[in-house]
Amino acid sequence: MSIPRDRSFDSSLAMLSDPYGFIAKRCARNSSDAFRTRLMLRKAVCVVGEEASRMFNQPDRFTRRGAVPVTALTLLQDFGSAHVLDGDAHRHRKRMLMSLMTPESVAALVDRVETEWRRHAHRWESKREVVLAREVQDVLTRAVCAWIGLPLEDREASRRARELGSMYEAAGAFGPRNWRAQLLRMRTERWIRGVVEDVRAGRRTVPAGSPIDVIVRYRGANGQPLEVKHAAVEIINLLRPTVAVERFITFAALALHDHPECRERLAAGDDAYAEHFVQEVRRYYPFFPMVGGRALVEFEWRGHRFTPGTWVLLDLYGTNHDYRRWAEPDSFLPDRFASPGDLTHALVPQGGGEHLTTHRCAGEAITVEIVKRVARLLASAMDYDVPPQDLSIPMSRMPAIPRSRFVMRNVRLRPAPSPAPVHA
Numbered sequence: 001m002s003i004p005r006d007r008s009f010d011s012s013l014a015m016l017s018d019p020y021g022f023i024a025k026r027c028a029r030n031s032s033d034a035f036r037t038r039l040m041l042r043k044a045v046c047v048v049g050e051e052a053s054r055m056f057n058q059p060d061r062f063t064r065r066g067a068v069p070v071t072a073l074t075l076l077q078d079f080g081s082a083h084v085l086d087g088d089a090h091r092h093r094k095r096m097l098m099s100l101m102t103p104e105s106v107a108a109l110v111d112r113v114e115t116e117w118r119r120h121a122h123r124w125e126s127k128r129e130v131v132l133a134r135e136v137q138d139v140l141t142r143a144v145c146a147w148i149g150l151p152l153e154d155r156e157a158s159r160r161a162r163e164l165g166s167m168y169e170a171a172g173a174f175g176p177r178n179w180r181a182q183l184l185r186m187r188t189e190r191w192i193r194g195v196v197e198d199v200r201a202g203r204r205t206v207p208a209g210s211p212i213d214v215i216v217r218y219r220g221a222n223g224q225p226l227e228v229k230h231a232a233v234e235i236i237n238l239l240r241p242t243v244a245v246e247r248f249i250t251f252a253a254l255a256l257h258d259h260p261e262c263r264e265r266l267a268a269g270d271d272a273y274a275e276h277f278v279q280e281v282r283r284y285y286p287f288f289p290m291v292g293g294r295a296l297v298e299f300e301w302r303g304h305r306f307t308p309g310t311w312v313l314l315d316l317y318g319t320n321h322d323y324r325r326w327a328e329p330d331s332f333l334p335d336r337f338a339s340p341g342d343l344t345h346a347l348v349p350q351g352g353g354e355h356l357t358t359h360r361c362a363g364e365a366i367t368v369e370i371v372k373r374v375a376r377l378l379a380s381a382m383d384y385d386v387p388p389q390d391l392s393i394p395m396s397r398m399p400a401i402p403r404s405r406f407v408m409r410n411v412r413l414r415p416a417p418s419p420a421p422v423h424a
Contacts, residue, residue, distance in 0.1 A: 002302070003045060004035050005035065005036045010038040011026075011038065011039055012038075018396065019172070019289040019395070020286050020289045020400065022046075023047070023290060023313065023318050024048050024322075027046070034046065034047040048318040048322065049322050050322065050325050053348055054345045056312060057359075059354075060086065061293075062312065064292070074182065075167045075170060075182065076171050076240070078236070080230035082237075082362075086296065089222075092220060092221040093218075094355070094356055096214065096215070096218050098355060098362055100238070107369070108147060109147040110366075110369045110373050112143040113139065117374060117377055120135060121411060122413065124411040125411055125412060132253055132407070132408055133250045136374075137164070137243055141165075145239065147211070148211040148238055150195060160188070163184040163185070163188045164188065164240050164243040166180065167185055168240060168399060169181065169399075171288075172288075172399065188236060192235050192236055193228050193229060195212070195232075199212065199213075200216060211235070215235055242363065242370075245370050245371065247401060248281055249371055250406050252281045252378070254285075254391060255284075256379060264379075265277075267376075267379040274372045275337065276334040276336075278375060281375075282367070282368075283320045283347055284321075285400075287400075289316060289317045290314060290315050290316055293311075294309055294310065295310040319348050325346050326346075381414055383411075385408065385409040386406075386408060387409050389406075390403040390404045391406070
């Protein structure tokens with residue numbers, strides 16, 4: 001069968017009003033996992049599901065260039081990043097980024113997150129209430145900046161947290177909120193470009209092998225070092241996505257509140273269950289709704305011939321909630337991950353495909369391990385009250401978040417367990 005055409009002439013307003021349901025609902029209406037439409041008067045093919053993800057995430061089949069609005073691109077990956085490269089240049093850059101994601105390196109970052117979390121929690125004990133989402137941005141900013149080789153003083157850390165948070169908070173917005181975030185992004189870029197220039201000129205020393213050191217010294221497939229602005233972009237592309245893990249942490253706190261049985265199992269120290277819980281948080285809750293690409297080569301799928309330049313949008317949220325792949329997709333069931341099968345193209349909150357050969361997020365392991373550690377801290381290392389508040393999630397906002405951003409009261413850290421006695 002050929003891909004059906006949606007009956008609307010242009011679907012831009014419909015997509016903006018319901019970004020997380022836009023593609024899946026129309027696919028269901030057309031009894032297909034794909035449909036053709038226009039967005040901003042531009043022809044597009046919208047797809048959903050595991051097989052669509054497999055089609056979309058074939059190496060060298062799609063480029064991200066020209067596939068997302070510039071207002072979102074410049075706040076997120078930006079020009080000159082690995083995300084907008086293709087072919088050998090992309091694979092070469094991606095190998096460098098993945099070299100920073102070793103288990104030892106990720107564990108070092110997660111340990112820094114816990115240290116900052118406990119330090120902040122001591123301060124939360126003296127406050128009547130805290131807004132978790134805002135506090136987590138600060139925690140993650142301090143941790144990731146220290147991890148990359150750029151520790152911050154308190155005053156600067158708070159400012160950088162606002163800058164980095166604004167980049168993903170406003171990526172799906174238009175108008176003043178996006179404009180303000182663009183200005184804050186420019187401030188961050190000036191800061192990081194100065195750091196790169198100082199390191200290269202010998203005016204600043206960073207730890208050997210640290211992410212900043214690796215990126216500053218990196219030479220591309222052409223043997224040339226990165227331009228200063230592109231090196232800065234890649235450094236920011238380590239900082240911003242790590243701070244954006246705040247969304248999953250906020251949703252993990254919401255899941256623990258709505259499903260207290262999960263708290264009990266996490267507190268029991270079951271590592272396998274912690275993994276299942278975090279994967280279900282990533283599957284169930286809304287992060288970014290979709291990802292776009294433009295075809296680089298001609299190919300055929302579902303009876304439709306895709307020619308170079310064809311704009312395709314893959315529904316991430318809909319794929320994570322596809323009833324054909326997930327039993328009871330609208331229920332929060334961590335145990336579904338006890339034997340999930342191949343998740344390469346089925347679980348796609350941060351993209352699908354293989355990390356080294358496609359545009360799947362290089363820092364996915366960072367996300368999983370940070371949320372695992374923080375979920376355990378929430379479940380077993382502290383007590384707090386969740387007062388009445390509006391925890392509904394407006395699905396017209398990208399990226400979505402509970403309206404109240406999860407307010408906590410009467411935070412109390414539990415005493416750290418005493419070390420086991422040593423017997424001669």
